Amino acid sequence: MPADGFYRPASLRLEHGRTDPDARYTDWLDAKALVREVLGPVGPGGSGEYLPVLWDVGRDRAARARPRPAPSGGVLLVPGALLQGVGLPFDVVVHLRMSAAARRRLTPPDQAWELPAFDRYDQEVDPAGLADAVVLADHPDRPALVLGGRFAS
Known part of the structure; x- marks a missing residue:
């Protein structure tokens, strides 16, 4: 949904x-x-x-x-994107984290105008800090689950 x-x-x-x-x-x-x-x-x-x-x-x-x-x-x-920080009562949040550099590399040119919104979201909300689990998605073909600051094997 x-x-x-x-x-x-x-x-x-x-x-x-x-x-x-x-x-x-x-x-x-x-x-x-x-x-x-x-x-x-x-x-x-x-x-x-x-x-x-x-x-x-x-x-x-x-x-x-x-x-x-x-x-x-x-x-x-x-x-969905940009969902944390607006008071949604989720039971569990998994944040797919992508660095600003990876976003710029992977975002299609016609959507590049959205990049400042995601930069602002990272700075103002700190979605990785609020999430129950974080998946590093800089390389979508090789995601990495972060547990307690360490990568899951």
Whole structure:
């Protein structure tokens, strides 16, 4: 259940232009909707039914998805960028860490405008410091799990 299904409409997300890194960092994700429609319902005391997607970013309209039941004892994965530091009540966070140099090397040119948002995120949030586990992803074909400051073998 990717977090990008909870991005805001383009009129809000792109209010400052299509390539504004500050808006990418602060304005794209509707964190309240993600909590209301997903994390709250699957969390303790929730209904157990979550909305898999709220907004269809490609068509820029409501996705009109139906709620789905979470499997009993199941695990819901919410992959996405820039998710820490906004108060999302995750039980466990695995951070895929990529150095600024690797991001610059691996980011397609048409997405390079986003790089300052990720640099700011690293500086302001310290996602690796907040995460329960960190996977070094500078070389996506050779990820490395960091445990207690040491690489896992």
